[in-house]
Amino acid sequence: MENVAVPTQVISARELQNMGSLRLTDALGELTGLTINYDHGAGIQVQGFDADYTLILIDGEPVIGRTAGTLDLERLTVSGIERIEVVNGPSSSLYGSEALAGVINIITKKADKPLTASFTSRFGTHNTTDFSTSVEASSKRAGVKALINRYSSSGYDLTPDSFGPTTPEFTDYTTDLRAHLDLSDRTKIEFGGRLAIQEQASQFSINQPAEFFGSQEDQTDWSIHPEIKHRLTNRIEVIGTYYRAAFATKTEQRNQDDQSLLFYDSINQRYQKGEIQANGYWSAKHLTVFGAGVVEESLDGDRYGDFKPVAGSQFVYAQHEWLPSSILEANASARFDAHENYASRLTPKLSLLVRPTEKVRVRLSVGSGFKAPAFRQLYLNFTNAAAGYTVLGSTQLSEGLSSLTSTGQIDATFLDLTTIEEITAERSVAYNAGVTVQLSTSLSITLGAFHNNVRDLIETQPIAQKSNGSFVFSYFNLNRIYTRGINLEIESSPLAWLQVATGYQFLEARDREILEAIDAGTVFGRRLSGRDYRIQRSDYDGLLGRSPHSGTIRSTILLPARKMTVSIRAQWRNRYGYRDIDGNTIANLDEEFIPGYMLWHTTATKSWSFKTGQTLTAQLGFRNLFDVVKPTLIPSLPGRTVFSSLQLSL
Numbered sequence: 099m100e101n102v103a104v105p106t107q108v109i110s111a112r113e114l115q116n117m118g119s120l121r122l123t124d125a126l127g128e129l130t131g132l133t134i135n136y137d138h139g140a141g142i143q144v145q146g147f148d149a150d151y152t153l154i155l156i157d158g159e160p161v162i163g164r165t166a167g168t169l170d171l172e173r174l175t176v177s178g179i180e181r182i183e184v185v186n187g188p189s190s191s192l193y194g195s196e197a198l199a200g201v202i203n204i205i206t207k208k209a210d211k212p213l214t215a216s217f218t219s220r221f222g223t224h225n226t227t228d229f230s231t232s233v234e235a236s237s238k239r240a241g242v243k244a245l246i247n248r249y250s251s252s253g254y255d256l257t258p259d260s261f262g263p264t265t266p267e268f269t270d271y272t273t274d275l276r277a278h279l280d281l282s283d284r285t286k287i288e289f290g291g292r293l294a295i296q297e298q299a300s301q302f303s304i305n306q307p308a309e310f311f312g313s314q315e316d317q318t319d320w321s322i323h324p325e326i327k328h329r330l331t332n333r334i335e336v337i338g339t340y341y342r343a344a345f346a347t348k349t350e351q352r353n354q355d356d357q358s359l360l361f362y363d364s365i366n367q368r369y370q371k372g373e374i375q376a377n378g379y380w381s382a383k384h385l386t387v388f389g390a391g392v393v394e395e396s397l398d399g400d401r402y403g404d405f406k407p408v409a410g411s412q413f414v415y416a417q418h419e420w421l422p423s424s425i426l427e428a429n430a431s432a433r434f435d436a437h438e439n440y441a442s443r444l445t446p447k448l449s450l451l452v453r454p455t456e457k458v459r460v461r462l463s464v465g466s467g468f469k470a471p472a473f474r475q476l477y478l479n480f481t482n483a484a485a486g487y488t489v490l491g492s493t494q495l496s497e498g499l500s501s502l503t504s505t506g507q508i509d510a511t512f513l514d515l516t517t518i519e520e521i522t523a524e525r526s527v528a529y530n531a532g533v534t535v536q537l538s539t540s541l542s543i544t545l546g547a548f549h550n551n552v553r554d555l556i557e558t559q560p561i562a563q564k565s566n567g568s569f570v571f572s573y574f575n576l577n578r579i580y581t582r583g584i585n586l587e588i589e590s591s592p593l594a595w596l597q598v599a600t601g602y603q604f605l606e607a608r609d610r611e612i613l614e615a616i617d618a619g620t621v622f623g624r625r626l627s628g629r630d631y632r633i634q635r636s637d638y639d640g641l642l643g644r645s646p647h648s649g650t651i652r653s654t655i656l657l658p659a660r661k662m663t664v665s666i667r668a669q670w671r672n673r674y675g676y677r678d679i680d681g682n683t684i685a686n687l688d689e690e691f692i693p694g695y696m697l698w699h700t701t702a703t704k705s706w707s708f709k710t711g712q713t714l715t716a717q718l719g720f721r722n723l724f725d726v727v728k729p730t731l732i733p734s735l736p737g738r739t740v741f742s743s744l745q746l747s748l
Contacts, residue, residue: 103429103451104463105530105546107184114176116654116665118701118719120228122171128667130601130650131585135643136734139170145548146581146607146644147199155203157290162369163319163345175272177230178245180207187528188467198467198526206276209234209241215748222741225252239280247272254736256729264733266300290323310354319345335377342370365399385419397473401480407473411437427451440523443468457536469524475556475573486568492521495572511562521575526552540591549582581607595656602649607641624680637686645671661705670696692731698723715745
């Protein structure tokens with residue numbers, strides 16, 4: 099990856115094993131500049147963007163099934179993965195909407211061994227278990243690899259004085275199949291298929307006197323991905339791809355005394371894409387990629403009533419890589435998306451890689467991106483049975499609010515509905531620059547900077563108050579924000595048996611309209627004593643959920659003579675705002691911030707190889723070694739956990 103023009107990070111299968119990673123959350127949270135935020139699942143924050151804006155791919159195809167914009171990374175096992183590529187910023191035209199912040203591409207491992215099998219078992223705190231079985235077989239022209247994984251936990255409870263667990267018990271099943279066949283020297287066929295099922299059970303209480311309820315949630319997602327590659331000539335290759343995926347959830351909440359139904363909700367999302375791509379290898383200095391395709395998405399569920407949203411889009415793209423000299427590499431691309439629900443978009447990109455010496459790499463890129471409104475932002479019509487609030491999509495706003503008003507559920511409206519326009523796609527322009535210097539064979543330093551300007555950010559706002567005291571929310575193109583920052587990474591091998599990688603990120607994520615209002619002197623805060631004060635720029639720490647400072651440490655001790663490794667890692671983030679107490683929409687009081695914290699993890703791995711060819715690998719690990727717990731502020735932090743595992747490879 100040292101010769102890639104765009105800012106990219108890679109985690110190999112060996113690194114995943116050394117870290118003892120189970121799910122994608124474990125792997126990504128330990129990379130510099132990436133932050134895991136928990137909101138309707140474990141989402142990833144890249145360059146200060148929320149989880150909505152990062153595209154998650156498996157072998158180049160999107161994983162679907164987001165809840166409130168978050169694709170829960172806990173759904174994805176790292177078993178059977180060859181590597182994970184993280185591209186920061188909208189730097190490639192090969193991807194469309196949702197790649198505003200970046201792309202995370204999970205590359206699965208292809209079968210490349212005659213006949214092998216491996217069995218893995220892992221046991222940990224909170225009755226966490228993980229069992230994997232994989233079998234692969236390959237010949238000169240064909241190969242197949244199958245994986246079955248079961249992952250479960252009893253959950254945990256950080257607030258025993260309250261009824262119900264902090265995190266519920268669950269069981270996940272994942273099956274994955276990858277196959278390839280070389281029909282001839284020019285034609286190859288590949289197939290990928292995946293099925294994942296999750297069952298989750300919990301309890302909670304509401305009302306005074308308390309009523310107790312049980313909740314059962316079932317989740318299923320599957321995908322198939324056939325692909326054919328044909329080399330027309332020595333210089334031109336054509337790739338045809340079809341991808342189909344579905345995601346379904348069903349949630350049922352019942353009173354534990356009389357089994358009466360409190361809440362029922364089901365969602366079925368479907369996605370299919372056909373794409374053809376042509377690669378032209380004109381010479382050692384020129385590579386051109388052309389592509390075109392169609393996408394169809396559909397959705398139905400209780401939150402959308404009888405309406406079943408369907409949206410189609412078409413896209414074309416072109417990308418050219420040019421190496422005019424050994425010093426310079428240029429990559430120019432553009433993509434045109436025509437969508438049924440909003441205006442067409444043209445998104446150009448340009449990136450440069452400059453190698454002034456063998457030891458220096460300079461990367462520069464600029465690109466524009468967009469994010470189409472999600473179905474929920476356009477068509478949602480949902481009322482939370484327990485909390486009483488209502489959320490209406492942009493196209494459902496007028497009819498939904500009229501219905502609530504006619505049934506006497508609205509006390510006051512905050513906006514003139516005749517002035518509200520339908521939401522449009524969010525747009526951004528991103529600039530990335532960086533330099534890597536290889537100071538010696540054992541020391542390299544990478545310094546990078548990024549700046550993203552975003553317009554028409556889609557936000558939720560209350561539009562009315564209901565007679566039960568709760569609010570009606572809807573979606574609007576409101577804000578102009580920017581995110582910018584600096585990344586510093588140092589990789590070194592000070593001793594033959596020691597590898598150390600440290601990283602730091604400075605991040606600034608601000609709303610320009612709030613900054614303008616602060617400059618105009620119209621934003622005020624209220625201390626807990628009741629005293630008002632005028633907000634200054636120094637009081638504004640930026641968008642909620644963003645830490646201005648964060649860092650990581652990843653070190654590995656290698657003991658090859660003993661076939662042993664010890665991995666010691668740390669994640670640090672300083673304080674960040676998480677709520678608004680005084681009603682000015684920003685975090686400015688100390689009570690509105692979560693204090694900074696640091697997590698340490700360690701994993702020891704030992705292998706034995708037998709003369710008969712088998713390998714046995716044992717692992718012992720601790721996550722959150724110093725037991726950092728913040729029960730009410732960060733319920734996703736379970737405290738110190740320990741695990742042990744065994745893997746037998748035949």
